[in-house]
Amino acid sequence: MTQPRPPMKPTRDPRVTLDDLVEVLLNKGAVLHLDLIVAVADIPLIGVSLRAAIAGMETMLEYGMLRQWDESTRAWAERSAGRRELELRAGETLVTRMSGGHLLEEGVYTGWRPGGVHLTDQRLVVLRRDPREVLFEAGVRDLRTVQLETETTVGGEQRTRLRVATLDGRTALLSAADPHGLHDALSSLNPALAALPPAPQGAPPGGLEGHLWYQEPRRGGPLWRGGKGRLGPTGLVWKSPLDARPGLVLVPEEILGARVEPGRSPGGDGQLVVVETASHGEVILAAEEPRRWAAALDATAAPEGTAGTAHPPGTPGAVV
Structure with a gap:
């Protein structure tokens, strides 16, 4: 452990420039001594006595200052980062992580759910931080197909999404900060992945x-x-x-x-x-x-003979 340095000693030089001042603040530090009296009509009303030390954090720590605050802040940052990270399994390696989301396509309250996209050598996971929830998870070897899709948002912008299908029949539409990079990483981890065939014009399977x-x-x-x-x-x-x-x-x-x-x-x-x-x-x-x-x-439309099921307001199939 580095031993604390001797107390900082103030220096005075009227020729210093702003660059010199910044360098001193970051590398050596500065001590401010201020005594101020506020008077009205020669009657002193307010007194200010200020003693302050200003320096870069490394300098502060070298002089033994703010150590407890630094340790507690670093511990909080590590705990906060841990909530954003995916807990890896034994022998699992993180390949890439980026911001993204998962489109909830079932039920009345559908829409995009933001989170972080985590790709390991074993799993593809979309994880929400707060409240902590796994929005989507599939094994890399359990993926059947991966396809890049272009979506037009309500504002008219073109966004590239990633649609994945699993061997058990599940499909999911994911967003990612780098969808092309995520697509390439998945393809390299599972060479058996093939692109989904383009959906026929107007057909519902591709949406x-x-x-x-x-x-x-x-x-x-x-x-x-x-x-x-x-x-x-x-x-x-x-x-x-x-x-x-x-x-x-x-x-x-x-x-x-x-x-x-x-x-x-x-x-x-x-x-x-x-x-x-x-x-x-x-x-x-x-x-x-x-x-x-x-x-x-x-x-x-449902096949003939299966339609006609009524749905009360507030449930799927209702006009609200």
């Missing part, structure tokens, strides 16, 4: 996502509202950016079919997407590519 207008039924008459729609194996979810929860959720069992009809559309092309539902009649949507959405919704 369809983009800006949608929803003609929301209201007492004073229907109202067009803009938002983001996502169509996947679990059905259609539409949500306005101003709402805390989705305004429209239709599961495949609720969808009877879809078609394109002429009409006044906020999309500007004069075509509407009309969705026939089992319990709520017609649901009217507008999109920049109405025929693509109609084809995908029609392909999502």
Whole structure:
């Protein structure tokens, strides 16, 4: 352990520059002695007596100052970093770690859940820090396919996502700070991974996502509202950016079919997407590519004889 140096001694030099002062503060330190009296009408009211030492942390520690504070701060930082890190198994090695997230695609409250993406030589894990939760986990050898997908956000930005599929049939859409690097790292760890085949135009297996207008039924008459729609194996979810929860959720069992009809559309092309539902009649949507959405919704419809299941408000399949 380094022994504390002798007490710092003040020096005075009126020719010093700002650079000299900064160098002294960082490398040697400075001691301030200040005695100040505030007077009004020659009557002293306030007295200030200040004794302060200013130096870089290394210098402070060398002189035996702030050691307890430094030790407690470093211990807190290590504990905080440990909460962000993935607990590795015996013999497991971390390959890469980056910020990212997992898209929750089931249930009413769907959406992106932010966290940290951890890739080891054994597992792919998306971990949320607070509250601590494993959002997604799969073994590297349990992955069947990996594919990079381009997604258009509500704001119109193009984002690259990573869709993974496992041998047990699970699929997940992940975001990552470096999706291409994560894709390459996964492929190098598991050479058997193959890219998912491109989904047919309008088909639901690969999902369809983009800006949608929803003609929301209201007492004073229907109202067009803009938002983001996502169509996947679990059905259609539409949500306005101003709402805390989705305004429209239709599961495949609720969808009877879809078609394109002429009409006044906020999309500007004069075509509407009309969705026939089992319990709520017609649901009217507008999109920049109405025929693509109609084809995908029609392909999502449940097989004949399985539709018609009603869903109470607040559950999947309800128009809320």
